[in-house]
Amino acid sequence: MSSMIEFRDVQKYYGKFHALKDINLKIDKGETVVLIGPSGSGKSTLARTVNGLETIQEGQLIVNGRDIADKSTDINRIRTDVGMVFQHFNLYANKDVLENVMLAPRIVLKLSEEENKKTAMALLDQVGLADKAHNMPSQISGGQAQRVAIARSLAMKPRCMLFDEPTSALDPEMIDDVLGVIKYVTSQSDMTSLIVTHEMGFAQEVANRVIFMADGQVLEDDETNKFFKHPSNERASQFLGKIIKH
Amino acid sequence: MIKLLVDNWSAFISGFGWTVLSSLLALFFSLIIGSLFAILEVMPSKVARVIGNVYVEVFRNIPLLVITMFFYLVIPLYVVKINGFTAGTIGLTIYTSAFIAETVRSGINSVDDGQMEAARAQGMTFWQAMKNVVLPQAFKLVIPPLGNQFINLVKNSSVLAFVAGFDLMYQGNAIASTTFETVNTYVVVGLFYLVITLPISYYMQHLERKLA
Secondary structure, eight states, X not given: OOEEEEEEEEXXXXXXXXXXXXXXXXXXXXXXXXXXXXXXXXXXXXXXXXXXXXXXXXXXXXXXXXXXXXXXXXXXXXXXXXXXXXXXXXXXTTSOHHHHHHHHHHHTSOOOHHHHHHHHXXXXXXXXXXXXXXXXXXXXOHHHHHHHHHHHHHTTOOSEEEEESTTTTSOHHHHHHHHHHHHHHHHSTTOEEEEXXXXXXXXXXXXXXXXXXXXTEEEEEEEHHHXXXXXXXXXXXXXXXXXXXX | OHHHHHHTXXXXXXXXXXXXXXXXXXXXXXXXXXXXXXXXXXXXXHHHHHHHHHHHHHHHSSOHHHHHHIIIIIHHHHTOOOOHHHHHHHHHHHHHHHHXXXXXXXXXXXXOHHHHHHXXXXXXXXXXXXXIIXXXXXXXXXXXXXHHHHHHHHHHGGGGGGGTOOOHHHHHHHHHHHXXXXXXXXXXXXXXXXXXXXXXXXXXHHHHHHHO
C-alpha cells in the first residue's frame, strides 16, 4: 500500500526548544492512526505539521505525494486534501451552520451553489444536524459544534483527516455523539485519519495503529492490540497505567 | 443669530457642502487605506508588517495641520498642482487612515486565532480568510471606536480652513471677520457641525445594537 503521510527525519523547533525530534513515520492510505502521549509531548504539533499549520525546520514531510517542506509546494492545494478538526471547533463565528460547511467549497473548490448546498445538507444530515442549518455557532452546543466542524471538513472531500483532541473541550455527555461521527468517518475505506486523543477506549476501537509520543519523540509505534496489551516502551506502559486507573 | 444665518445662508451652506464632501471622501478612502494597512500589520510577512507599522507610526504622530500643509505647499511645488480643498482632504484622509488602521488592527487581533487557522486549514489563502472570516468579525468589534474616528474626522476637516478649502470653518472665519458677529457666527458653525456628527453618532449606536 502506498503512504498518505510520511515523515522523514523531521525536526521542529520553537526557537531553541526542540519540539519534534527525529520523527520517522509512515501512515498508509486508508489507515486510522491514533496518537497518544502526555501533554506537551508534541502530539498536536506533529498533527499540525501535516497540513502546514506548523512548519518544520529539517527533514521531509510527504503528504499525498508532495513534500510540505519544499518551498515550491502549494500548501493551499495540499490543505484541500487534508481536513482538520480542532479541539475548540473553530466554527466561523460570523456564519451560520450551513454557511460554515459551504464557505470553503465555494471559494476554494469553486463548487456550484446548487451542488455545494446539496452536499452540505447531506453532510449535516449525516452528523444529525440538518435541523440546525440556520443556527449560528453560538446557538449550538459544543458537541453539535464539533459535529458541524467535522461536516465542514468533509465538505472539502479530503483524502485524509486530522483530529486534534476533538473531544477534549466537550462535556462528557456530548463526547459519545462526536466519537460516533468520527468512527463513521474513519470507517470509510479510503479515508486516512490521524487522531490525537485521550480517549483510550475509543482509540482501541478505531485505531489500526497507536503511536505513543513523549518529549517530542515517537517512543512506540505498534498495532493497536499489541500496544494496549503489551506496550514495549516503559514510558508508554507507565502512561497507560495512569490513564486506565481512572 | 437668525438674521446672521439668513444673511449669510449661501456662504454657510456652501461651507457645509464642502465640509460634508471632504468628510465623505476622507471617510471612504481612509477606511479603505486604514483597513489595508491594518491587514499589512498582521500579515505573516515581516516586510509587510514593518511597512504597515511605519506608515501608522509616522502619520498618527504628526499633527494633522503639518500633514495638510505638506500636501498644500510641497506637493504643488514638485509634483502636481492641487487646490486647498484637495490638499486638505488628502491630509485628512492619510491622517485618519493611520488611526483607522490601529482601530481595525485591534479588532483583527481580538478575533480568535482559531478562526484564521480553520480557514487556512481549509485551503483558503490569507486574503480569502481575512475577507470572509476575520474582517467581518473584526469590524463588528470595532464599530464603537470606528464611530469615534468618523466623528473626529468630521471635526478635523476644519483644517481645510487653513489651506483655503472653503469649508464650514473657512466660511465661518470669513463671515465673522466681515460681520464682526464673532460669537454668533461660531455658534452657527458649531451647530452645522452637529448636523453632521450627531447623525453619525446615532447611526453607529444603531449599528452596534443591530449587530450585537
